[in-house]
Amino acid sequence: MLLAAAKDDVLLKRTKIPFFAGVAFFLFQFLAESLTALEQIAGATIRFYDLTLPLISALLVLYRMKALPILGVFFLYSYFYHPLPDTLTLSSQLLAALISQLLYYLSTGKRGAVSFGRSQLTAQRIGWLVCCNSVLYALFHHCLQANFDPESVAEIFTVQRLINVQWMMNSCITGIPFCYLLLRICHKPAWGLMYFRQVKESVKSGPSIFFQVAWWLLLLIITYCLISKNLNTLLFTDYSLLWLLPVMLWGTVRIGHALVAPVWVIILILLGNYIDGYISIANTLTDANHLHSLIISSTTIFIFSLTIVATGVISSRSKKYSQHVSRLYRAEPNTGLLNFQALSMDMDKHSAEALCLIRCPELNELEQTYGVEFRFEFVKALSAYIANLLSCCDRIYYSPGHGLIIRLNNSPDIPAFYRSLRAFRFQWKTSILGLNCGVAYTSEKRIIRNLSEAIKQLNINSYISLLHGRPLSLSPTVPGDNIVESGMIRDVLQQAIDKQSLMLMAQPIVSTMLTAQPVISVKGKFRYHEILIRLKTADEKLIFPDTFLPLARKGGLLPALDITVIEQTFRFMQTRKGSDPDCYFSINLTPESLHQTDFLDNVSTLFKKYSIAPYRIIFEIIESEILDNDNVSEILRSLRNAGCKIAIDDFGTGSSSYERLRMLNADILKIDGSFIKNIINDPFSYCAVKSFCEMAKLKNMEIVAEFVENEEIAQMLTSMGIDWLQGYHIGKPVPVELAEL
Structure with missing residues (x-):
């Protein structure tokens, strides 16, 4: 089924159906009728790929009860302008769609209206919207025909009926998501743009252009072989049908189901309208042989559709899981901001004009007062404030050991940015705080290329910036020896x-x-x-x-x-x-x-x-x-x-x-050398040392004098009653x- 556009978990607002949505439904219905192929075999009508029931079901999934007026008008139009067999067919489709939609709604609730491709809803959608829908249609169609035209009704369990059911299941499993896509684009074109961006992104992130071109060529060749009437060659028979599955599965996994699903619908429309291209009545000799070939092909195509849908859902889920793991790997867990690893990866992919580091050392103190939650909330609030000051291409990263790191893609106006930063205020409960941050930055490519070293130097300069009250630029002349030396000493x-x-x-x-x-x-x-x-x-x-x-x-x-x-x-x-x-x-x-x-x-x-x-x-x-x-x-x-x-x-x-x-309980008192070295010429130092000695003697403590640099100091200290001398002398x-x- 069609993949959902990014972040499409919000249900549609159903105030009323726009007028152009009803117009779009009728236009798509007329198109579906013109694309539906019919064939009379052994007195029974076989309907191949038919988008009428999928279109009705998609409308009900999208709008539910609000869709009933459109469907009512559509039924009246068919009743007055279409022959009775067509009206009976439409009535069967409407009854089947309404009942299956009711059962689907009871099973899924409001979340059932979200885009197709959700693994959580796949079972319910296949069960109610595909299997139940198709079987109910077959039953209602048989019953209505029996009431209004008894002569045209054969047994219910016939090969023709089975072929019809399988083609209808095939139409529902692929057509409902396709019709949902068309209707929702008409309802909200912005959603359609999101979908096309997703397709573009999946194509862009897929295999190389060579493999994608080869895939398209191979798909066109197989399709041409199937719809072309040249039955003298094996490739132009239903043999080529077998090659569709591996080709479509490769495209689903590698390119993306968002692109492959509409392509598969187009191929199915062609296969339904060009049955005689790969299964010709002329070569099957009898109706029984022809029906046998048709039932084999319809079963094969339905299995293909089911496999492609299941593969698309699983592939989509795997990609989302991989993206989720990648986001976790690239995100700081407590704030959700991009982490240092993400910065390193982005720097390998993209060039940067400048790096800027913002640090607030006061957070360490405030964290002890308000708790660790304060730090994380402050960082998130500050990053949101900074994001409004940056251009759309700039990115903010958070490293708990350093602070906020900004990768700038344009030459920055750091002084203006710094002034705006100082105006930031953070509200925590009843307190409004303005915290001073240090800002260091560099535009030198040589420094930026060595990311780890650049962050170290920016971190040091952010402290200097805080002391000076201005942003500090890191130039190539700033020595890094002290940093290296510190690491070596450690x-x-x-x-x-x-x-x-x-x-x-x-x-x-x-x-x-x-x-x-x-x-x-x-x-x-x-x-x-x-x-x-x-x-x-x-x-x-x-x-x-x-x-x-x-x-x-x-x-x-x-x-x-x-x-x-x-x-x-x-x-x-x-x-x-x-x-x-x-x-x-x-x-x-x-x-x-x-x-x-x-x-x-x-x-x-x-x-x-x-x-x-x-x-x-x-x-x-x-x-x-x-x-x-x-x-x-x-x-x-x-x-x-x-x-x-x-x-x-x-x-x-x-x-x-x-x-x-007076309160000390110790054995020895060591007088600081700052008093001793000036004791000869500084009366205050002399009196302080003399006072210390007298007080220490009262405590029965011995005294050590540090910083004894000459004999004159040693003699004076000895005369004062100092017990021990220490110093270069x-x-x-x-x-x-x-x-x-």
């Missing part, structure tokens, strides 16, 4: 964690009381070392923490990094069990590690695994983490109870205060294997 970091191959450095922290009584915190030692880490690339280049720690934080690798540092340190201490059995180390812990619920268990396991005494380890943290999280406080309390020392790092910066110092970081333990 890879090196991951491998170092996985292989536990971090480069451990040790910087000495020396006591200021070398000649006095040894300090308590390190069990009589005058020196311990802080563990610092470096990464080493394949070409032996060093990467420092200020470069790779931000990447580790973004990637969520800090907890794994801290555990790796602890384990590598413990392993080193185990190897020095003989030569340096009492060395001490200070290890930094990041806030992310202290928030891990299994951190304490992991550290306890490592202490046992490497047989390290806890008192030999000092853990350095930022002081705010102790007070701001109950779980962190409990972890630190457990570490202290086990024998570890806790050092407060970078004290004096951030949220540090005397109130916080005391000792630079060296590989832990070379440290003087």
Whole structure:
């Protein structure tokens, strides 16, 4: 049956039948009568391909009760102007069509009026509109003839009757969709344009022009052989009928049923009118032989029609399923927008004049407030707003990791677009929000061709655009080394964690009381070392923490990094069990590690695994983490109870205060280097450090001064009562294997 035009699930509005629809029905009916072929065989009339019943049925499918006035006028016209046999035939057709349509409506409801080719309705349409329609027509026609002309009526179960029923079924299964198409085009020409666009698209997306031309030629040759009266050659008999099926099936599958179905109707009209071309009464000798040939051909043609319809429906369903899967593959599931994969595929098929990326970092914060649904609704609303600003050929894509990406086919006026974008407002429940977006774009073909790299650079520039409050153009001179370097560093970091191959450095922290009584915190030692880490690339280049720690934080690798540092340190201490059995180390812990619920268990396991005494380890943290999280406080309390020392790092910066110092429970206070390096010339730094020392002594905490760069600073700090000194003047970081333990 005919394929439906795209998105044709909406039922027709049936306010009333347009006048020209009635006119069109009568014109098509006159045409159907002129195309119907009749033949008298053995005293019975055989009607070959007849479109009258299909036309009536199609009108009822399309308009239902609203079609009755037209059919009433049509019956009256036939009653007054046609002979009695024709009127009886029409009456049979009308009764059969009305009853089968009623049964069809009860089976399908209102959805039965949609276009033909729907797999969900195929069984009902074949059952009621084809089989029931044809059988009822045959029964009514026989009964009416028996009442009005008893002499002309033979037995009901005759070969001629069977031929008539099969040709009528053939007419209904192909003719009803064809007549529906014609009537609906007359009802709504825009729908017809959609149908022709679908045919054009199926032809365009089908096989190459060579195969399509070959198909048309082969179809014309077979049809010519069937309708041409040259019975001395086998090709000009019903033998050629057998070749129609594979040819039509190939066209249905490869070119599309939307085109093939009308073509098959035209071929059937020719086959009905040129029966004598492939089944000649002269060559069958007797009526019995001729009827036998006719019943075989009518059965064959009906099976062909049924097979073509079924293949068309299955093929249509498969194509729709493939298109649906393709849409899912190309769409972002939460918003329905085209995704990055779709962008990549479209860029391979079509050139682009420019790429533009729009990002709104504020969404991350608002998502935590309003929920994840807020993000998706905002993206959909923004994309709909942007679509109105673009030309019809431009496309919008969405990548959750980046933002909205626009493929522009014309040179863009980005400043005007940016101004319009800033006017966008998003309503969420009772709130109306205007969110600032960063816009980065590029028109450089060299950059656009490398799509993945282009998106990376546009993403970075979108943040800069947000800071500057203007759209930012990405030019070919924008270096991409930092992006590549970041990716390389991330890879090196991951491998170092996985292989536990971090480069451990040790910087000495020396006591200021070398000649006095040894300090308590390190069990009589005058020196311990802080563990610092470096990464080493394949070409032996060093990467420092200020470069790779931000990447580790973004990637969520800090907890794994801290555990790796602890384990590598413990392993080193185990190897020095003989030569340096009492060395001490200070290890930094990041806030992310202290928030891990299994951190304490992991550290306890490592202490046992490497047989390290806890008192030999000092853990350095930022002081705010102790007070701001109950779980962190409990972890630190457990570490202290086990024998570890806790050092407060970078004290004096951030949220540090005397109130916080009063509430701290730690062993060592490390004063931030920003105070120490200016202590000679800056009275404020001197007073701050002096104050920190006095307050720490009240808490019975030892004090470490960082950033000691010369002897003058060292002497001043010693005179102030600082316990430990750390800095380049005391000792630079060296590989832990070379440290003087």
